Amino acid sequence: MSISRKPWLWSFVAALVVFVITIAATAGASTGGVMQAALTFAAISIIVGTGQMFVITLGPGNIDLAVPATMTLAATLALKYMDGVAVLIVPGLLIALGIGVAIGVLNYALIKLLRIPPIIATLAMSFVIQSTAIATNRGLRIKPPQMLADFTTGSLLGLPNLAWVALLVTVAAWLLLNRTVYGRWVPAIGQSIAAARMAGVPVDGVRLATYVLCAVLAAIAGYLMASFSGGAALDMGKEYLLMSIAVVVIGGSSVAGGDSNVPGIWGASLFMYLVVTMLNTYGLQSGARQIFTGIIIITVILVASGRRRAS
Amino acid sequence: MTALVEVTGARVRFGEVVALDGVSLTVAAGECLGLVGHNGAGKSTLVNVLNGGLAPTEGAVRASGHDGDWSIAAARAIGLRSVFQELSLCPNLTVAENARLMHRSLSGRGWRRRAGDVARAALDMVFPGHRIEPRMQVGSLSIAERQMVEIAMAFADAGIAPRLVILDEPTSSLDAGLAEQLLAHVRRFVAGGGAVILITHILGEILSTATRIVVMKDGRIAAERPAQAFTHATLVDAMGSPAGDQDRSRRTAQTGAAVLSLPAGARGGGDFTVRKGEVVGLAGLAGHGQTRMLHALHDLKTPQWWPARDPQVAFVAGDRRVNGTFDVWSILRNISIGTLSDLSRRGWIDRRAEAARGREWQSRIAIRTPDLNLPILSLSGGNQQKALFARALSSRAPVVLMDDPMRGVDVGTKQEVYAMIRAEAKVGRTFVWYSTEMDEITLCDRVYVFRDGVIVAELEGDAITEANVLSASFAGAA
Numbered sequence: 073m074s075i076s077r078k079p080w081l082w083s084f085v086a087a088l089v090v091f092v093i094t095i096a097a098t099a100g101a102s103t104g105g106v107m108q109a110a111l112t113f114a115a116i117s118i119i120v121g122t123g124q125m126f127v128i129t130l131g132p133g134n135i136d137l138a139v140p141a142t143m144t145l146a147a148t149l150a151l152k153y154m155d156g157v158a159v160l161i162v163p164g165l166l167i168a169l170g171i172g173v174a175i176g177v178l179n180y181a182l183i184k185l186l187r188i189p190p191i192i193a194t195l196a197m198s199f200v201i202q203s204t205a206i207a208t209n210r211g212l213r214i215k216p217p218q219m220l221a222d223f224t225t226g227s228l229l230g231l232p233n234l235a236w237v238a239l240l241v242t243v244a245a246w247l248l249l250n251r252t253v254y255g256r257w258v259p260a261i262g263q264s265i266a267a268a269r270m271a272g273v274p275v276d277g278v279r280l281a282t283y284v285l286c287a288v289l290a291a292i293a294g295y296l297m298a299s300f301s302g303g304a305a306l307d308m309g310k311e312y313l314l315m316s317i318a319v320v321v322i323g324g325s326s327v328a329g330g331d332s333n334v335p336g337i338w339g340a341s342l343f344m345y346l347v348v349t350m351l352n353t354y355g356l357q358s359g360a361r362q363i364f365t366g367i368i369i370i371t372v373i374l375v376a377s378g379r380r381r382a383s
Numbered sequence: 384m385t386a387l388v389e390v391t392g393a394r395v396r397f398g399e400v401v402a403l404d405g406v407s408l409t410v411a412a413g414e415c416l417g418l419v420g421h422n423g424a425g426k427s428t429l430v431n432v433l434n435g436g437l438a439p440t441e442g443a444v445r446a447s448g449h450d451g452d453w454s455i456a457a458a459r460a461i462g463l464r465s466v467f468q469e470l471s472l473c474p475n476l477t478v479a480e481n482a483r484l485m486h487r488s489l490s491g492r493g494w495r496r497r498a499g500d501v502a503r504a505a506l507d508m509v510f511p512g513h514r515i516e517p518r519m520q521v522g523s524l525s526i527a528e529r530q531m532v533e534i535a536m537a538f539a540d541a542g543i544a545p546r547l548v549i550l551d552e553p554t555s556s557l558d559a560g561l562a563e564q565l566l567a568h569v570r571r572f573v574a575g576g577g578a579v580i581l582i583t584h585i586l587g588e589i590l591s592t593a594t595r596i597v598v599m600k601d602g603r604i605a606a607e608r609p610a611q612a613f614t615h616a617t618l619v620d621a622m623g624s625p626a627g628d629q630d631r632s633r634r635t636a637q638t639g640a641a642v643l644s645l646p647a648g649a650r651g652g653g654d655f656t657v658r659k660g661e662v663v664g665l666a667g668l669a670g671h672g673q674t675r676m677l678h679a680l681h682d683l684k685t686p687q688w689w690p691a692r693d694p695q696v697a698f699v700a701g702d703r704r705v706n707g708t709f710d711v712w713s714i715l716r717n718i719s720i721g722t723l724s725d726l727s728r729r730g731w732i733d734r735r736a737e738a739a740r741g742r743e744w745q746s747r748i749a750i751r752t753p754d755l756n757l758p759i760l761s762l763s764g765g766n767q768q769k770a771l772f773a774r775a776l777s778s779r780a781p782v783v784l785m786d787d788p789m790r791g792v793d794v795g796t797k798q799e800v801y802a803m804i805r806a807e808a809k810v811g812r813t814f815v816w817y818s819t820e821m822d823e824i825t826l827c828d829r830v831y832v833f834r835d836g837v838i839v840a841e842l843e844g845d846a847i848t849e850a851n852v853l854s855a856s857f858a859g860a861a
Contacts, residue, residue: 252730
């Protein structure tokens with residue numbers, strides 16, 4: 073199989089290039105630290121991006137814009153419930169998962185019952201969710217149970233625990249996509265919803281399950297991130313709107329749906345974090361940094377799509 | 384007669400597949416060249432070489448009044464037009480706007496009106512009595528009407544007059560009346576000094592319209608004679624397939640249990656019922672509600688929220704780009720998508736079983752490819768259709784719905800599929816078969832004739848004749 077058949081390779085190549093440039097600036101002094109930080113922060117994008125990838129694979133128009141709000145609400149309610157008590161860690165996680173399921177179902181209910189395009193339906197949902205989070209949070213920052221905080225900031229065998237969780241999620245996602253019937257149905261719908269219907273694919277069931285899956289993964293990511301950073305903040309999910317979509321596209325999945333790629337999300341997430349680190353290392357101001365990040369994303373997408381057309 | 388276009392020693396390879404293996408052909412003004420052959424015989428490839436869309440690996444194309452490299456632009460400049468098996472109009476534009484795309488000379492102020500006039504004139508010329516308006520959006524037209532627009536546009540004169548028109552399966556979506564209008568126009572066009580290359584699997588059309596017939600087989604020209612020198616039988620012989628007597632024995636006494644029924648809708652018309660082991664035809668003019676009926680039957684029996692443990696219906700698409708193929712996928716995945724419940728355990732796909740099932744059906748239905756893992760689009764149109772048949776027939780569904788599935792399928796394959804349908808019906812499978820070809824309608828046990836979206840007649844046994852179907856299709860319409 074040639075390189076052109078493995079689009080995920082490019083996201084790793086890009087991540088490596090940026091990594092080398094960053095390390096070069098510090099003359100190799102912080103190699104281990106940069107890598108640890110990159111893996112930790114990339115882990116959150118990987119979990120969120122995996123869910124978004126399943127939704128995007130459903131075909132043109134399918135996208136979940138409620139991801140940031142879902143992260144915030146799941147984290148806010150779970151942390152509020154646990155209130156720093158260690159024995160409530162698992163029930164707290166279940167609450168986060170339950171919120172994910174509920175939001176996924178509501179998202180698809182809007183799309184299906186009211187026949188609203190997913191981009192509008194999930195955006196509208198995100199306002200509802202975000203407002204709920206604001207109402208329950210009231211500006212308080214509740215600390216996570218110490219045990220949970222230790223877990224999310226700790227590491228095992230030299231790899232951050234969050235990266236292990238992300239690895240678990242991606243392996244499961246890869247198996248789901250490549251070895252199961254559901255994993256065939258999702259790209260079938262993405263290629264042609266009419267053909268999928270006539271081939272006997274339970275289209276509504278699969279789409280519902282996919283929106284639920286995306287919201288649940290966002291909820292898990294929110295739960296972990298709030299625990300890692302010492303509490304839920306109302307804008308904690310903000311940057312993951314663009315991030316979740318960018319890592320899917322840079323990772324080699326087709327924006328038009330029907331063709332997705334799990335390993336690429338790792339390369340793309342590391343790349344996205346390392347770009348920010350690199351620009352920080354070179355001392356750019358926050359504004360300039362964002363401009364550069366945008367330019368780099370656009371460039372990668374252009375290069376990637378050009379490559380796909382050529383092959 | 385002067386030579387318009389001449390191909391010498393053309394050879395084309397697609398990876399493993401040799402599509403054209405040294406073909407030489409001359410097309411002269413004032414002739415209608417009939418081109419026949421099995422799926423994958425190289426007909427479409429030859430057409431693409433002629434119209435400049437494909438440069439042959441070896442060999443050359445020469446045209447009168449043209450020097451230099453052969454290209455699509457050069458072909459258009461000398462008045463060569465092609466109508467493809469796969470429709471190529473933009474569905475989101477109107478008929479007039481599509482005319483503008485095809486004829487660059489329709490530019491400047493007021494192009495919309497002039498393009499509309501050109502489209503209307505062309506349609507009036509080829510299909511008198513059509514009901515297509517230039518401002519209609521192509522997406523809102525039926526597949527037959529879209530094909531009419533495409534054909535008419537090829538014969539339109541907007542700046543450059545058409546001199547050679549290539550028609551690749553032009554009648555595949557047209558009913559008998561429209562097909563006859565088209566063939567009559569082809570004869571007029573040829574008599575007026577134009578040239579036509581006609582590719583169709585309906586041999587009657589070739590024999591009645593072509594002046595010269597070229598038979599292709601495995602990328603070569605197998606026979607080339609004046610049309611009068613061929614008969615239906617010798618033509619089939621030349622194509623190298625056993626003609627095979629059509630099994631016209633049908634059982635008239637139906638005692639099986641009803642497996643599917645649909646009461647007449649609000650619009651009136653007759654009820655619809657099929658019994659176990661029956662082959663029921665849906666006839667009538669193209670686009671009169673047959674496809675809608677098939678979709679209604681499918682939706683009735685297919686759950687949308689939870690997968691069915693035992694599938695009730697399988698579907699074979701006719702318009703395969705709309706609701707048939709999954710273009711990103713391999714041939715194997717296109718076949719197995721309909722039967723994943725049989726090829727999996729607790730949701731996990733058994734990939735070995737999947738591959739074995741694929742190989743079994745590749746040999747049963749003779750899908751011409753070196754590897755089932757190649758993309759579905761690497762197959763010729765007819766072979767893609769075979770893959771869709773394999774998808775439906777390999778399922779356990781007791782009812783198979785077929786939406787004019789033989790469009791672009793060659794005679795040999797058709798006979799094989801007919802035999803397969805007969806055999807399956809004998810062991811209790813039920814077929815609901817919409818077809819625009821009268822030959823196929825007469826193969827059915829029972830036929831419902833459609834007009835204006837409703838069932839207007841039910842024919843059984845020996846009453847299924849072309850005359851009866853036509854009279855039911857047209858009754859009261861005139």
